Amino acid sequence: MIRAILLGSGYVGTYLAVGLERIKKGLVGKYGIPLAKYPLPYKIEDINIVSAYDIDSSKVGKTLFDAGAEIFGKEYDLPETLKDIPIKKGIHLKSAEGLPIKATGLEEGRSVKDAIDELVNEWAELKPDVIINVITTEEGRAYKSKEEAVSAILDGKAPATHAYAYAATQYAKQSGRKVTFVNAIPTPVANNPGLIELFNETGAIAFGDDGATGATPLTSDLLEHMAQRNRFVEFVVQFNIGGNTDFLALTQPKRNKMKENTKSSMVADILGYDAPHYIKPTGYLQPLGDKKYVAMHLEWISFNGFRDSLFISARINDSPALAGMLVDLIRLGKIAVDKGLSGTVYEVNAFFMKKPGPEGAKNIAKTHAYMQLLNWLGLSRYQ
Ligand SMILES: NC(=O)c1ccc[n+]([C@@H]2O[C@H](COP(=O)([O-])OP(=O)(O)OC[C@H]3O[C@@H](n4cnc5c(N)ncnc54)[C@H](O)[C@@H]3O)[C@@H](O)[C@H]2O)c1
Incomplete structure (x- = not known):
């Protein structure tokens, strides 16, 4: 089994959860999942989303079933299992500023460090193997070193994505569990030397940045x-x-x-x-x-x-295109930790991401990247 956490329960996050549960129930085929026809060590059905996080106060405290009903309507065949996936309160750090959202965040009334600690403690219980970031795109910069990254994050001067990425590394460090952080949005994580230093140091992995769809x-x-x-x-x-x-x-x-x-x-x-x-x-x-x-x-x-x-x-x-890719990125995240890797993995990023990390890595055609990815997995396209 692969335990996954979703950061952001908007369109992409909800489409992913709904599609996965519908696949598990045999209601729909596996199209739009690039590696569905290959024998990977983990099946699509092995993925279990254990929790979602959001900062929209109209979503926090509900479940992904409610989020699905909001998007697809009550007539849609929504699996009941979505009721088991709670939407918990995440770290806001003004990521929703200027948007028509009534936002709430774990950092309200306390320091960012305390909010991150609370998240890390929750994750120690939820035991995620993979954490997927599909929150609203936010402005963010690259840090030269881990010291620069940590001080920006703890001073509240970094975007929520960076606070979450840091939390993932602290979860890995404190629990001794391996984890992959999939950054499907443009805010730099895999292309961020300071953050990647932290991922390397804690034996965690970051895939990114920005899912390549459309x-x-x-x-x-x-x-x-x-x-x-x-x-x-x-x-x-x-x-x-x-x-x-x-x-x-x-x-x-x-x-x-x-x-x-x-x-x-x-x-x-x-x-x-x-x-x-x-x-x-x-x-x-x-x-x-x-x-x-x-x-x-x-x-x-x-x-x-x-x-x-x-x-x-x-x-x-728009959203199903990324959701289908995330199904593979979750499985690849677990495969990468099983391989004992840390930092970031270019072979995965080059195919799935618009700006593949690490910083300075080439952005090659997806047809080439696909062959490289299969090679990395020990598979062949024309076998
Ligand atoms: N094909 C695609 O749809 C595609 C492709 C590449 C990247 N992306 C990226 O994926 C992200 C999600 O896209 P979407 O269509 O689902 O957007 P969306 O607006 O429907 O969903 C974003 C969700 O994130 C929540 N959120 C905002 N800040 C948060 C925080 N700090 N913590 C937790 N949750 C937070 C919002 O409340 C919302 O529920 C965007 O950043 C987008 O650029 C999408």
Whole structure:
């Protein structure tokens, strides 16, 4: 069994829990889970989400069944087992500032250190193998050293993601249990030298940063297609407009910048030159809901100076795309700790993340990264 904790019980977290329980009940197939057709040491059915955390006071104290009913409606076939997954109070650190959320946090009326200690004690009882971060995207910086990281976190000057990452390392240190922290959001953790030093030191692992779903992995593979044929890419346009709260949060410039940072790193890495590009989430339009509108446009120079162009228009369900990947990331998190690894694991990050850690690591095409990942697992694509 793999015991998992969810930080954030929004769309992605809830879709993940609902999808997992529906798979366990045999209500739905395993599509959208990249490694579902390979024999891994852990089955999808082995995953057990033991608790979720949130800071939205309308969710804290409820269960993921309630969160599911809120999103999918009461008519939807929601497994009763979701009632066993509580939504506990997390650390806020202003991550919801400026959003239409009445927030509450464990740090209210006490120090950040005391709040982290309480969380670590809870985790010592919940015994997670994997902790998944899918909270609202927040601004955050990289630290040069673990000392710089710890002082920013304990002084309350770091984002909630960093407080959670630190809590994961303290849980590993104090309980002696191995844990993987999956950072599926852009706030840097795997690309954060100060935090990775802490993960290494405590024998814990961080995967990250920012789950690669939707248009960004497709753009990376298209760029590789151009690079392999030596076509000179003149520019890349890729934007999304969505109607979920993630898109609403990304209308705030500081949060949007974090996303742009994780999305744009691939152009120069894959092409070998930095073709002019506009790659970022651009807007919020409520009626689109979770099914975002994606537009892509590339232009390139071909043989004898001819110019070609490509246009893509798509509507993509945003949250299920990441939720399916998280099913594998949870299993890989457990596999990585079983292998005795610590720090971060590039082979996993390169396929699943928009900005694969460690800091300075290459952002390669996902088609290549997939082969590398299979190789790391001792599997082969065309066997
Ligand atoms: N395809 C995708 O949907 C995709 C891909 C890559 C990354 N992401 C990232 O995943 C994250 C979640 O996306 P979503 O669509 O579920 O957003 P969402 O707004 O529906 O959910 C975020 C949840 O986190 C909670 N939260 C905020 N601050 C918190 C804190 N400090 N502690 C605990 N909970 C907190 C919010 O109350 C909310 O319930 C976002 O950061 C997004 O950028 C999503």
